[in-house]
Amino acid sequence: MSLRRRRAVKLALRYVAAVALTVFFLFPIYWLFMISFKTADEIYAYPPVWWPSSLQLDNYLVLFRDGDAKTVWNSLVVAGTSTVIAMFIGTICAYSLARFRTGGEHLANWIISQRMIPPIAVVFPIFLLYVWFGLVDTYIGLILLYTAFNLPYVIWMMRGYILDIPQALEEAALVDGYTRWQVLWKVVFPMCRAGLFATAIFTFVFAWNDFIFALVLTRTEVTTYTVQVTHYFGGQSNFWAKIAAMSVLGTLPIFIVVGFMQRYLVRGISLGAVKG
Amino acid sequence: MAAEGAIRSPRAGDRNFRFTLIAPSIFVLLLIGIFPLIYLLLVSFQGITMIDNDTSFHGLANYRRLFDDARLWESLLHTLIFTAIALPLELLLGLLMAQLFIDHLPGRQVFVALLVLPVLVAPIVSGATWSLMFDNRFGPINQIFGWITGEEMTLLWTISPELVYPAILTAEVWQWTPFMFLLLLAALSAVDKSQLEAASIDGAGYWRTFFRIVLPAIWPVMAVAILIRGLDLFRLFDVVWALTKGGPGTMTETVSIFTYVRGFQQFEISYTSAVALLIIVLLSVAILTALRRVELSR
Numbered sequence: 313m314s315l316r317r318r319r320a321v322k323l324a325l326r327y328v329a330a331v332a333l334t335v336f337f338l339f340p341i342y343w344l345f346m347i348s349f350k351t352a353d354e355i356y357a358y359p360p361v362w363w364p365s366s367l368q369l370d371n372y373l374v375l376f377r378d379g380d381a382k383t384v385w386n387s388l389v390v391a392g393t394s395t396v397i398a399m400f401i402g403t404i405c406a407y408s409l410a411r412f413r414t415g416g417e418h419l420a421n422w423i424i425s426q427r428m429i430p431p432i433a434v435v436f437p438i439f440l441l442y443v444w445f446g447l448v449d450t451y452i453g454l455i456l457l458y459t460a461f462n463l464p465y466v467i468w469m470m471r472g473y474i475l476d477i478p479q480a481l482e483e484a485a486l487v488d489g490y491t492r493w494q495v496l497w498k499v500v501f502p503m504c505r506a507g508l509f510a511t512a513i514f515t516f517v518f519a520w521n522d523f524i525f526a527l528v529l530t531r532t533e534v535t536t537y538t539v540q541v542t543h544y545f546g547g548q549s550n551f552w553a554k555i556a557a558m559s560v561l562g563t564l565p566i567f568i569v570v571g572f573m574q575r576y577l578v579r580g581i582s583l584g585a586v587k588g
Numbered sequence: 589m590a591a592e593g594a595i596r597s598p599r600a601g602d603r604n605f606r607f608t609l610i611a612p613s614i615f616v617l618l619l620i621g622i623f624p625l626i627y628l629l630l631v632s633f634q635g636i637t638m639i640d641n642d643t644s645f646h647g648l649a650n651y652r653r654l655f656d657d658a659r660l661w662e663s664l665l666h667t668l669i670f671t672a673i674a675l676p677l678e679l680l681l682g683l684l685m686a687q688l689f690i691d692h693l694p695g696r697q698v699f700v701a702l703l704v705l706p707v708l709v710a711p712i713v714s715g716a717t718w719s720l721m722f723d724n725r726f727g728p729i730n731q732i733f734g735w736i737t738g739e740e741m742t743l744l745w746t747i748s749p750e751l752v753y754p755a756i757l758t759a760e761v762w763q764w765t766p767f768m769f770l771l772l773l774a775a776l777s778a779v780d781k782s783q784l785e786a787a788s789i790d791g792a793g794y795w796r797t798f799f800r801i802v803l804p805a806i807w808p809v810m811a812v813a814i815l816i817r818g819l820d821l822f823r824l825f826d827v828v829w830a831l832t833k834g835g836p837g838t839m840t841e842t843v844s845i846f847t848y849v850r851g852f853q854q855f856e857i858s859y860t861s862a863v864a865l866l867i868i869v870l871l872s873v874a875i876l877t878a879l880r881r882v883e884l885s886r
Contacts, residue, residue, distance in 0.1 A: 329688055330699050337703050337766060343728060344717045359734075360726050405613035412606040423613075425875045426621050430823035432844040433864040433871075436851050437624030440631070460620030463613055492605045521710035523826045524844070528852060538712045542830065545716075552720060559713040566708050574701055578774045581707065581767060585812035586774045 344563075348372070348556035355552050371557040380554070383540040384561050389451060390536065391519035394458035399512050402466030407500060409467065410474040411482075420471065424583070427464035431524045434461075439528050449531040457529065458519040465518065465583070466511055472584040473507030474500065510576030517566055537562040625868070632862040638855035650862035659838060660863065663846035669753070670842065671821040674760045678817060679810070681761070682768025689769075690776045704770060706763045715830025718759035722746055722831070746831050752840050759827045764820075768813055775809035776802070811882045822871065843867060 347355055348371050350364045375381045408414045438457060439448070447453030481503070485495045501508065526536040535543075541558050544551040570577065578586050632650050635642035654660060685703070689696055706714065721727050722745035730741040745755040779802055787797045825844040828834060834841035834849070841849075847867065851860035 323693070326688055326691075326693060330693060333685060333688075334699055334702050337706055337762065339728075340714075340717045340721055340762065341705055341709070343721060344713075347720060356726055358725055360728055360731050362728070401612040401616065404609040408606040408609035414606050414610055421876070421879050423617065425872065425879065426617060428819045428875045429871055430844055430867055432823065432825065432847045433867040434620070434624065436847065436860055436864045437628045437631075438620065439852075440857065441624060441627060456616075457620065460616050463616055467613060517708065521708075521713075523710065523712040523829075524848075528848075538710050541713060541716055545719075545830070550719070552723075552726070555716050556720065559716055563709055563713055567705060570704075570708050571701070574704075577704060578770050582771050582774075582809070582812060583816060586771055586809050 341563075344556050345560055347552055348560045350553070352553060371553040372561070375554065375557055375561065380540055380558065381561065383535050383537045383558075386451075386534045387520055387536040387538070387562065390454040390458060390534065391516050393451075394455045394462060394519050395512055395516045397455070398459045398462040398466045398515055399508065402463050403470045403501070403508065404496065405463075406467045406470035407474055407496060410471045411479070420468070423464045424468045425464075427461070427468075431461070431522075435525055435528045442529060448529055449533045451534055453529055454526065454534055454536075457525055458522070461522075461525070462515045462518055466515055469511045469514075469580070469584050470504070470507065472579075473504045473511070476507075477503045506576070510573060510580055513569060513573050513576070514580040517570070520562070520566065625865075628861045628865050628868075631858050632865055634858045636857035637859075638857075646858070650859050653859060654862055654866060659841070660843075660846060662838065663841045663843050666840060667822060667824060667842045667844075670757065670760065670824055671818060674757055674764070674821055675814065675817055677757075677761050678765045678768045679814065681765045682772050682813075685765070685769040686772040686776050689773055700770070700773070703766050705766075707767050707770070709763065711763065711826035712830055714759060714763045715827040718755070718762070718827070719746060719831050722755050747836055749836055749839055752832050752836065756828055756831055756840060759831065760821075760824070763827070764817060767817065771809055771813045772806060775806035779805045808882075815878050815882050819871070819875070 346364055349367050349369070350361065351368060351370070354361045354364055372381075409420055435457075442448045442453050447456070477500070482495050482499050485499050486492075490498065521538065522536075523538040523542075526539045527542075530536065530539060537558060541555055541562070544554040544558070573580075633645055633647065635644065635646045635649070689700065693699070709717070721729050724730060724742050724744050727745075729745070730743055733743065734741040743751060745751045783801050783805075784797065787801055792800070823844050824842045825848070828840055828842055828845060832840045834845040838846075847860060847863050850856050850863060
């Protein structure tokens, strides 16, 4: 009995700790979401109001009315397009690296190291070149940069996924008279469908959540939502309602999408080091 | 690895196939990776500023300036301070959390799914969120401190010199501890249970088991996690930008913020090129050394 009781107490304590941690890690997110529903009076109330009196959507309506919500669309266009391009050219490159060992370990290491350089050092010369070519504040400029930035990740991750799938089927397909491209399209891609999907999601999230590239390379036309959020910080006062509502518009889609991707999360964020 | 049986090319026309496959990627990487690097190198030997488009050869003047620029080395120091405090904290807290969730716990999946959310928030949004939290008058943090101390709190978290570091570190640790937690939880789940049982039968204590069996088993993952987070912290920008913009003064200026200010606010084009090259060289050496030691995706 006493042993059972001790176990029960231990479980209860762990439970309390788990709940306390969850509260700590979720509270800031709760606070952000809640502010976006508050009226101005509630936001600037002292002492602070811990929950809004009603779920009024004025703060969001303002963003749509003023056209600020278009920045979410811009994020979608650049993140979406660059993801599709990076996934395609990255995956075929990964296939070459995995199956033919093109370039050996050195090429693979060089590619992943490209991703680890601080963005500010990369974006500075890019900016100078973009000024030259008139690519600042254009979709093409941002898409090109995000594609390049995400390529190393795609190649690295897909190389891992392709190494995981057995080779026998590809050989059999070749014997059956498939061309190399057909093998890729009809055998390899379908076999690593889950990996493709997971990698695409994270590629998308990286571009979607980026701030520094967009800060440097956009002005007014293709401003992304992350840059827009910072526009509401004023010298004297901040527009908390807009900051919160714009942040939620950008954050909620990611929560929903990745909510369905839990299984691939660990492998995705550990650069494939943990197969999870 | 594919070492056992790379597909041998059965037809002559296939010979170039593998190079065709990597061509587009290599082209883009060179275009965005190498081409700008050469351009940086070129500009760094010139004397271009906002007011003077001086493209004559200045030799190593910009590089010499690097050594005398106290603000640059201070920003490097700030970056190292952030890294030296945040990284061990995130690792330790992540490990403790992983230990908490490694055994059976009702609703564990739900907890893990919720705890992951901070990782998915854009860092700039997380910075904005914490500036809401730390607001001296309307934020909940001063309110909670007020409850504890029993008097009204109006701490200026993003302005007071002694509070800005704790504020930024809180936001940073809040966002990335779950990252460590997730990776370490996965690593701990993969530790060989029979070894743990054997150790317990032999009468090994908790710490002995941890250092002799658990730590060596999770070390590869831990090393990757440290590498990824270490490099992320070196480029720290968004959270600081949202909370303090590097202030008060230049107290919290990181290398990335320093470079941004020099390049995009003061337009010291040539000098910033030298700074960017310095960063690229420092990091490339660090990364290639680390990659050789860390088993990433093998």
